[in-house]
Amino acid sequence: MENRFHLIFYPFFIFMAILILVFQSSFLSFFFVRRSTPDLLLIVVLCFAFFGGENKGLVLGLIAGFCQDIIFGPAIGIFTLAKMLSAFLTGLVAREIYKDQIIGPALTVFFITFFHEIIIFFMISLWGGGSPQLSLSLRSLLPRAVSHLLLTIPIYPLLYRAGQKNFFHPF
């Protein structure tokens, strides 16, 4: 039965991931200065991983990162790996944290943002994406992590409650 639920959830998540990416790249970009636009997709994936566990996080991270790579990435695999490993790590960390309070997921998202960006940094360095951009991007890391922490505060309870009410597994 659980497997069938998952089969319904994952196409829904792919659609959601694409919609978030489109929203983030178009609507949201008009309200933030270049390089400071928050990664809504990362926040959503980490929130799911936080209450869904590391395995679910790994799969959702893989799907979300793959969508981002296909639509915006310069090569397939950069965001896939970054989001997948970040979500997996979040799931592992969340084992030890109380899920009903916002402080745990908010701080986790804050710290995992650094991990996510370091993986991308590492991937681009390997792949040869150019170094000046990296130093600029790393400078915007802290403001980005803070914006992620702040955005997790409204997003996490929304997803957590929806998850508890079986919104993502309706049948």
Place this chain on the structure above:
Amino acid sequence: MKHTSRRVIAITIIIIFFLSLSFVTGKFYYRYAHAEDLIMIGILPVQGFFSQVGMRLSAIFQDIREYGLVLEENKMLKEKLAREEDLHTKIFELEKENERLRGMLGFKERSSYTLLPAEVVARDPDHWFETITINKGYADGVQKDMAVVTTRGLVGNVFFVSRNSSRVLLLTDSRRAVSALIQRSREPGFVGIIEGCPEKIDFLKMSNLSPEASIRQGDVVISSGLGGVFPKGLVIGYVEEAGQDQYGLLQQAIVYPAVDFNRLEEVFIVIESPAEENDLLSRGS
């Protein structure tokens, strides 16, 4: 224990797989261009819709913030308009005269670019790559490597074209270098993004300038046309400061870009540019 080690192996395999995939697809981007093309056809209208809503909302917020200045500005603009009308007539006359003189000298009119207007529908959602998506594709005649400009100056070039949209690599992206000239002294050099200067994130760096080059603050930096991607004469920015490079052998300049890359809404794709001029320059160099 067995379950854990199996999971570690599985994750390691996935990591190796995606690492390899990123190397392969990064080098052969065009191989999956058709897949991206299909996806972009689907998401472009949604992107366009969100962009329009975002643009209008941000414009409303901007208007609210600037309302205090609007009345004063309006008064000033009316006065300015009266002066401009007079100036416009004079410019028109001068333009005609210039055209006649150029014709006499046998040169083609310099600003004869054929431009295609396009709207920015998306920006790269991450902060690692500097690209934008515009709503014109190969169906409108757009081709890879075409230059993209605004009324203020050079924005970048098209690096991926799908049917109804294209992706533009901005000047500020580190994956590029543009051959450029100081308009006043005509010294060739290269413009790239600034390095190791945290307080000047949105600036460009012009390097490889000869030590004898005359560079002054406020000098206009234009594209040289060398390299074949950008036509000659497009404004890149203005020199903010100049000095020796880290080895003390050549000069470098920090350039303030003419285009505000944070506020790109409408751009023009240079469909056609005066090729003769570039040929002449190449021959001359």
